Amino acid sequence: MASYGVTVTHATAAWVTELQDALGTGTVLLDPDVTAAYARDQAMLAPAGSPAAVVLPRSTADVVAVMQVAGRHGVPVVPRGAGSGLAGASNAVDGAITLVMTRMDAVLEVAPADRLAVVQPGVVNKALRDAVAGAGLFYPPDPSSYDWCTIGGNLSTNSGGLCCVKYGVTTDYVLGLEVVLADGRVLRTGRRTVKGVAGYDLARLFVGSEGTLGVITEATLALRPAPQRPVTLAATFATTAQTGQVVERVVTSGLVPSLLEVMDNTCICAVDDLLHADLDRSAHALLVAQSDAGGEAAAAEIAALADLCREAGAEFVHTTDDPAEGDLLLTARRMALPALEQLGSTLIDDVAVPRSRIAAFLDGCDAIAAQRGLVIGVVGHAGDGNMHPTICFDLADDDQRTRAYAAFDDILELGLSLGGTITGEHGVGAIKVDWLEREIGPVALDVHRAIKDALDPAGLLNPGKVFRGARAANLAGTAAGR
Numbered sequence: 001m002a003s004y005g006v007t008v009t010h011a012t013a014a015w016v017t018e019l020q021d022a023l024g025t026g027t028v029l030l031d032p033d034v035t036a037a038y039a040r041d042q043a044m045l046a047p048a049g050s051p052a053a054v055v056l057p058r059s060t061a062d063v064v065a066v067m068q069v070a071g072r073h074g075v076p077v078v079p080r081g082a083g084s085g086l087a088g089a090s091n092a093v094d095g096a097i098t099l100v101m102t103r104m105d106a107v108l109e110v111a112p113a114d115r116l117a118v119v120q121p122g123v124v125n126k127a128l129r130d131a132v133a134g135a136g137l138f139y140p141p142d143p144s145s146y147d148w149c150t151i152g153g154n155l156s157t158n159s160g161g162l163c164c165v166k167y168g169v170t171t172d173y174v175l176g177l178e179v180v181l182a183d184g185r186v187l188r189t190g191r192r193t194v195k196g197v198a199g200y201d202l203a204r205l206f207v208g209s210e211g212t213l214g215v216i217t218e219a220t221l222a223l224r225p226a227p228q229r230p231v232t233l234a235a236t237f238a239t240t241a242q243t244g245q246v247v248e249r250v251v252t253s254g255l256v257p258s259l260l261e262v263m264d265n266t267c268i269c270a271v272d273d274l275l276h277a278d279l280d281r282s283a284h285a286l287l288v289a290q291s292d293a294g295g296e297a298a299a300a301e302i303a304a305l306a307d308l309c310r311e312a313g314a315e316f317v318h319t320t321d322d323p324a325e326g327d328l329l330l331t332a333r334r335m336a337l338p339a340l341e342q343l344g345s346t347l348i349d350d351v352a353v354p355r356s357r358i359a360a361f362l363d364g365c366d367a368i369a370a371q372r373g374l375v376i377g378v379v380g381h382a383g384d385g386n387m388h389p390t391i392c393f394d395l396a397d398d399d400q401r402t403r404a405y406a407a408f409d410d411i412l413e414l415g416l417s418l419g420g421t422i423t424g425e426h427g428v429g430a431i432k433v434d435w436l437e438r439e440i441g442p443v444a445l446d447v448h449r450a451i452k453d454a455l456d457p458a459g460l461l462n463p464g465k466v467f468r469g470a471r472a473a474n475l476a477g478t479a480a481g482r
């Protein structure tokens with residue numbers, strides 16, 4: 001178990017008592033059997049400590065009180081949403097407070113005339129989508145975990161999802177934020193207007209900062225008109241090169257599907273085993289696409305995509321304008337991860353490559369699987385090049401576990417060698433700290449450290465995550481090592 005090297009030197013009881021006095025005992029959880037449930041997210045191999053206390057604030061004032069107590073006593077604070085993350089970003093730090101934002105779950109305002117919503121960070125992504133649907137509006141970022149992850153987590157990891165190929169990622173919808181800073185001050189930044197360039201774009205500085213710069217307590221988010229009824233396509237291919245060719249042709253021909261997803265043969269067979277869906281188990285890749293351009297435009301867009309698939313040599317192409325059948329086709333994609341979990345423990349990677357390199361990436365993953373003697377299934381957002389190679393292995397087998405770690409790193413290396421990034425949407429968290437500098441270089445890392453030191457000079461917010469800062473390095477020690 002990783003300790004992050006944090007030594008709590010003060011009298012624990014003093015800060016706990018101050019927290020209880022400020023927030024009430026029901027808000028501060030201390031029973032280790034209870035707090036253990038908040039120790040880690042869904043990244044099974046990421047290091048995690050044990051929280052000294054779990055605090056569930058109900059208001060911005062509560063969060064301010066927590067940061068003031070933490071600052072006075074030098075206690076680290078780990079912000080946390082639903083814990084659905086896949087990078088260990090909300091994993092506990094020994095001796096620290098884990099600040100769970102799920103009780104702040106109100107949709108404060110839906111404003112159709114300004115096409116925006118104001119929400120607290122604990123709102124679940126799907127709850128926001130449902131809340132605005134009644135007004136004919138749409139909040140597009142849709143991580144596959146959308147029915148339980150929170151908007152605060154989405155903002156802090158700059159989440160993507162299935163429809164990002166057309167609609168962009170979380171940051172594209174952020175108008176303004178309220179953030180409690182490490183010293184307890186409340187920063188309100190951003191706007192309600194469509195345009196606005198007053199000062200630095202501080203709101204976006206916090207987007208993707210993984211809880212290391214401040215605690216988000218409110219967000220003003222842009223919305224879009226509800227999408228039209230979708231038309232759906234599924235196509236199978238005998239080679240990954242053909243799949244890559246289709247994605248490239250989609251980009252160069254100017255088609256903008258609202259969804260373009262890919263699964264490799266390992267995923268196809270795993271889903272077929274789980275759902276008995278009569279999928280073509282010999283296919284090397286399955287593409288699923290949707291267009292929500294509306295009526296004839298959507299049908300025309302999917303027909304053009306079907307032509308591209310046939311030209312590339314697709315073995316099977318099927319299209320439907322029946323939303324229920326479209327949902328069934330999408331189920332195969334959505335069930336890829338649960339299906340792979342039937343094969344053993346899973347280590348999910350998250351690499352984005354330029355769309356012209358998708359075929360090379362898929363082939364490279366096949367080669368890594370063969371070299372390391374492991375099963376690796378690849379499912380991904382083909383439309384934006386964000387791939388999730390998922391390593392399946394036996395956790396109890398030391399040799400397999402070692403090879404799984406090695407394959408995880410091989411995949412990051414492969415992604416960088418193809419001009420890609422070590423994380424397309426899950427974040428750096430605790431599992432890719434050692435990789436960040438390799439991607440961004442020493443100058444960018446210095447800038448990261450300068451920003452961190454300006455906003456959190458004591459290094460109290462989520463130490464050991466994303467990168468090792470100057471002050472944070474003293475606190476975090478050798479934190480993220482596996």
Ligand SMILES: Cc1cc2nc3c(=O)[nH]c(=O)nc-3n(C[C@H](O)[C@H](O)[C@H](O)COP(=O)(O)OP(=O)(O)OC[C@H]3O[C@@H](n4cnc5c(N)ncnc54)[C@H](O)[C@@H]3O)c2cc1C
Pocket residue numbers: 041042078079080081082083084085086089090101121142143144145148149150151152153154155156157158159160161162209210211212214215216217337425426462
């Ligand atoms: C099955 C599955 C599918 C997934 N699919 C996708 C996908 O398609 N796209 C995608 O992007 N991700 C996906 N994820 C990953 C995960 O769901 C997202 O990263 C999500 O945004 C995390 O939200 P959360 O509420 O669970 O946050 P957590 O995991 O609890 O925390 C994530 C990060 O946010 C910080 N944080 C949380 N709340 C706050 C706050 N209020 N203020 C400051 N920092 C905060 C934490 O410190 C941590 O750094 C998937 C996960 C699973 C398990």
